[in-house]
Amino acid sequence: MMPLFAPRTQWFDLRQRLETENVDPQLSSPFYNGRIPAEIRSLIFEFAVTESVHPDAQVIKPDSWVRQSHDPAPIPEAPESSATDHVARISKWTADLLRSSLPPAYRHGHPSETRRPEHGFDWLRFDNTEPMRLETSLLMTCRRIYIETWSLPLLQTEQRFYCRRGPGADKGERSNIKRFITDRLSNPAPMSGLKQKDLVRSARLFTQQFWLEDTFLQLASTPAWFTNLEHLRITLRRADWWEWEREETLRINPFRGNCFYKHTVDLMRRDMSTETGNIEFAGAAWGRAFSHMPKLKTLTIDFETAEDKRDEMEEIVAWALKWQFPLSDGRYLSTDGRPASKLSWRGLPHHWSNQCASCHNLVHNIVQGNGCHKCSEAKQLVGWGYGPQLLVWTCLWKPVQNHEPKDR
Ligand SMILES: [Zn+2]
Structure with a gap:
């Protein structure tokens, strides 16, 4: 048997x-x-x-x-096959509409259509x-x-x-x-x-802010994490920032953790303005996660946003270059004066926010003649399959033995 x-x-x-x-x-x-x-x-x-x-x-x-x-990119021209593609897309949308019960406000370029x-x-x-x-x-x-x-x-x-x-x-x-x-x-x-x-030895996390801020430290401190990790890269994409869909102010803070609520913008600005740019880490702040990675040799963070948020991100990255993250043996991760490297690329249609950065109208509700030239440009580019120009700043941290005095 x-x-x-x-x-x-x-x-x-x-x-x-x-x-x-x-x-x-x-x-x-x-x-x-x-x-x-x-x-x-x-x-x-x-x-x-x-x-x-x-x-x-x-x-x-x-x-x-x-x-x-980060030089401004030229506006793309209509792709040669756009007329055919456009017809194909419209037919598909119509078919989708018939199959589902999408609300009547459904329009060309609606976020639910591109964010899939x-x-x-x-x-x-x-x-x-x-x-x-x-x-x-x-x-x-x-x-x-x-x-x-x-x-x-x-x-x-x-x-x-x-x-x-x-x-x-x-x-x-x-x-x-x-x-x-x-x-x-x-x-x-x-x-x-x-x-x-x-x-x-090497991992890359594409992470929305809520995961970085609420889950990363918790995971890194459990036996489930990679014990011998040497190289970690964290990529915060255009669509990972809190309320990016509504063009809200970019904010991040490894010393305090979760930045969902808007008062964290003021806290961030206050912390940015301290002499060294470093303050004491709160108990659950994600900046503590690296102290659970004893073999870490490099930490890379990519900060990405769209062209209209360039100035906000410049300010954050200038601060980030000062961040020092504690390791478990008294050493710190530091950028040690290395500047951020910069690159840019033409994003995809889902990288447009819901709100126009210029006139603050909801882009997908704009009809002919209603809205600014930025809205019209965005709608046209969505139709051709393009997003906004995306800017990426990449910063590199390595362990250092002696660190500068910190605000603590
Ligand atoms: Zn507009």
């Missing part, structure tokens, strides 16, 4: 087992008979297990829309796409290659997460970091005592 429950899969250490067995030295292979130097062999193996873009992935083209500066995961909201970027694929068949070639490459896929892959808003059904498997680590990266690694997640 069959057992009622199948026995659990027994994990064993394949690497350890192979090392106690006979392994063919593969001397007939150019990789191992001296024809290809070991350094070149390593590079080839690393390349073989590097992530690549899946053929079904959406990508942003052309690359020329990405510039290494299948349109890239908010994961598709000039520097990011999904799905990616990682081939691991190299590891199965032979025992000798396995012993040499078993750790590469996790060691060298940057794990990216969308923090509650990613591609795919149910926001995608990478939208919930804790679940992804628990379900996908918590099996034993081929090295005694290590879990797969312990091999991860």
